[in-house]
Amino acid sequence: MTTSSPLSPYDNLSPVAQAAYRARAAATDIAPLPRAAKDDALLAIADALEVRTSEIVSANAEDVARAREAGTSEAIIDRLTLTPERVRAIAADVRHVAALPDPVGEVVRGSTLPNGIDLRQIRVPLGVVGIIYEARPNVTVDAAALCLKSGNAVLLRGSSSAYSSNTALVRVVRDAIGGAGLPADAVQLVPGESRDSVTELMRARGMVDVLIPRGGAGLIRTVVEQSTVPVIETGTGNCHVYVDAETDIPMALDILINSKAQRPSVCNAAETLLVHQDIAAEFLPRALDALADAGVTVHADERVREHAEGTKATVVAATPEDWETEYLSYDIAAAVVDSLDAAVAHIRLWSSGHTEAIVTTSQAAARRFTQLVDSTTVAVNASTRFTDGSQFGFGAEIGISTQKLHARGPMGLPELTSTKYIVTGDGHTR
Amino acid sequence: MTTSSPLSPYDNLSPVAQAAYRARAAATDIAPLPRAAKDDALLAIADALEVRTSEIVSANAEDVARAREAGTSEAIIDRLTLTPERVRAIAADVRHVAALPDPVGEVVRGSTLPNGIDLRQIRVPLGVVGIIYEARPNVTVDAAALCLKSGNAVLLRGSSSAYSSNTALVRVVRDAIGGAGLPADAVQLVPGESRDSVTELMRARGMVDVLIPRGGAGLIRTVVEQSTVPVIETGTGNCHVYVDAETDIPMALDILINSKAQRPSVCNAAETLLVHQDIAAEFLPRALDALADAGVTVHADERVREHAEGTKATVVAATPEDWETEYLSYDIAAAVVDSLDAAVAHIRLWSSGHTEAIVTTSQAAARRFTQLVDSTTVAVNASTRFTDGSQFGFGAEIGISTQKLHARGPMGLPELTSTKYIVTGDGHTR
Incomplete structure (x- = not known):
């Protein structure tokens, strides 16, 4: 040749x-x-x-x-x-x-x-x-x-x-x-x-x-x-936990604390809590106490701060930067939302598209959330921490893709x- | 919010x-x-x-x-x-x-x-x-x-x-x-x-x-x-037809002419013919005549040109550029190779990784060629022209990916x- x-x-x-x-x-x-x-x-x-x-x-x-x-x-x-x-x-x-x-x-x-x-x-x-x-x-x-x-x-x-x-x-x-x-x-x-x-x-x-x-x-x-x-x-994880109007409060507390505090330095740890307004008064005081017990500082919007009085929480006022921050630390942003759709809109705007969880007892809410949230993983009544190759049964993992092409x-x-x-x-x- | x-x-x-x-x-x-x-x-x-x-x-x-x-x-x-x-x-x-x-x-x-x-x-x-x-x-x-x-x-x-x-x-x-x-x-x-x-x-x-x-x-x-x-x-197709030492010559002629001349302007048309040296003397004179009948000019290496005499072929001497050219016209590059592995080496070097075909009666050759050639499509005893969404039964196609990520x-x-x-x-x- x-x-x-x-x-x-x-x-x-x-x-x-x-x-x-x-x-x-x-x-x-x-x-x-x-x-x-x-x-x-x-x-x-x-x-x-x-x-x-x-x-x-x-x-x-x-x-x-x-x-x-x-x-x-x-x-x-x-x-x-x-x-x-x-x-x-x-x-x-x-x-x-x-x-x-x-x-x-x-x-x-x-x-x-x-x-x-x-x-x-x-x-x-x-x-x-x-x-x-x-x-x-x-x-x-x-x-x-x-x-x-x-x-x-x-x-x-x-x-x-x-x-x-x-x-x-x-x-x-x-x-x-x-x-x-x-x-x-x-x-x-x-x-x-x-x-x-x-x-x-x-x-x-x-x-x-x-x-x-x-x-x-x-x-x-x-x-x-x-x-x-x-x-x-790979890997940027601004993950959300959304607590729906209809929810099992002890389950929501477990999932919130596990998602945030079980290992805060990893990409599938939660960084923002969104709470439906109808359950805010009942859920937030207990959540703020539980977060305080776990050593977590809460970067809260005004509506969350209304429920902080009388709790053990360390609360600071959230700025717009908080919605997009991947803390990787004992910090969480928190906001009250008017509806499930408002939670979805917040997630679409600020999430890095890694993992978002909903805690709900409503089949309709679970279905709508999983349909509308466009992230690599959508968790229903489970911690954000499960987004992981070993947890998914893949045996090993080279990384977590947060893009849509080839692998997600x-x-x-x-x-x-x-x-x-x-x-x-x-x-x-x- | x-x-x-x-x-x-x-x-x-x-x-x-x-x-x-x-x-x-x-x-x-x-x-x-x-x-x-x-x-x-x-x-x-x-x-x-x-x-x-x-x-x-x-x-x-x-x-x-x-x-x-x-x-x-x-x-x-x-x-x-x-x-x-x-x-x-x-x-x-x-x-x-x-x-x-x-x-x-x-x-x-x-x-x-x-x-x-x-x-x-x-x-x-x-x-x-x-x-x-x-x-x-x-x-x-x-x-x-x-x-x-x-x-x-x-x-x-x-x-x-x-x-x-x-x-x-x-x-x-x-x-x-x-x-x-x-x-x-x-x-x-x-x-x-x-x-x-x-x-x-x-x-x-x-x-x-x-x-x-x-x-x-x-x-x-x-x-x-x-x-x-x-x-x-998408789409760049410098496709090869390799005619193995053990081959059905009429089948090889059909596949060559179909791959090259059925519609030369498309990406899955053949642009280079590689012929095993053991079958060159028997195959090439007939192939050159068939290409001439189809109106195809052959850009041939020295060893192909040795077989051109007495044929109807229009033959020009190949330059290195010919090996990498996607003619999209009634032109084909042609070379004689020492072995199947030499054909694979040529393809690895010059192909755009779209489609390569082998024509062989040998199961071992078919198996080795499909294993070693790394293109979107490897055809055994079939025209390169089949690499196409409708032909593959996909119903429609947005393009042919020649990269390895996401889609190929x-x-x-x-x-x-x-x-x-x-x-x-x-x-x-x-």
């Missing part, structure tokens, strides 16, 4: 582009692998993480020491820290991914066309997945395991604050998959600690098939606005795949 | 943003509509198109006259022209869409979780769909019908060369859906004929949920690179939807 390959030489390419091309080649190799080959590699990763725990923990200690020097908050240092126990937990998660069914090859739909052609739509890997994430080094291994299981190569761009940890983890992972006979380049840390490598990743259209930013709102907005590679937006809500292994059509005939022409 | 609506007043917004906000409001209204309401509106559109044919045809005549003045080619003028017969065909297509099943509300998956929560994933409309397209005014009505049926509002940005036609068509459509009790703003022509309105549409993230560019490679590249709204890339291959009504999860408990907390 007279064709010349644009895939070589790598030498003229930037380090990020070289990594992307090597990932593309590895993706091509692993895409057709049967489940057993991928699972063997995953189990090898889990074993290696346990065998080489001390290497990982001591690399992590460097990151932690640097973070402390930089005056990082203890909460973030806790998220950054790897202990032998945490490394064992990460290894257990990898074994869990190995036990999940392989999404690749699943026949999504199929039929015999009127002309006799057999048509099948089957799941195939996406190819090269880029993950841009902050702090937590466990994401490094989780993402690698999920991408490998779904037949994808992965380019990992962690935060520079976890660089030593991520470097050690990726070294262990690459050694393990290489030892299991898979191309080590299926898992790579994006070279370079500067912002430039993120920018380059975002412009690597054709080399990278999808970018998944995981982290703060600023990071996600930057990636969404600047990337020419398709992006899956918790993303498991099938969401890391695309599909292709196989058309089989015996000489069919049009 | 103390919240203030960012949705009003529209007055300070640009005309494009105003259209987008009105589309968002209309989308909210039509999303929960039952099938019957949407079908009634579609049938009203079909009726109105037939009743008001002369108004449409005379508006179209203005576009055609302007195109002729500007020296536009007859092929493009033909694509632009609307006759009473073509308007009737468009109306028939709308009735056909009305007859298709409603994708909205379909339960995609569902289960009862171990804790007793009922989990359902259901199809919901995307919201506001933007279509940027060139020339053909029938797309205006097709896209409106498909978006309405799937519960979406649509913003149509046709080419300025079809402005009068599109204006007339959208007027007829809006009158019809308004008369059927649906919000007319569910279908809007994007105001303004300049490039600026396209740019504004591409930056309308949050107001527009997805952009689908339909047209030439330049248009699609611009939208992909500049849009912050998620894009579905012909996109029908389900591809115009997203999903949401409904979580139903009776007081469940974590």
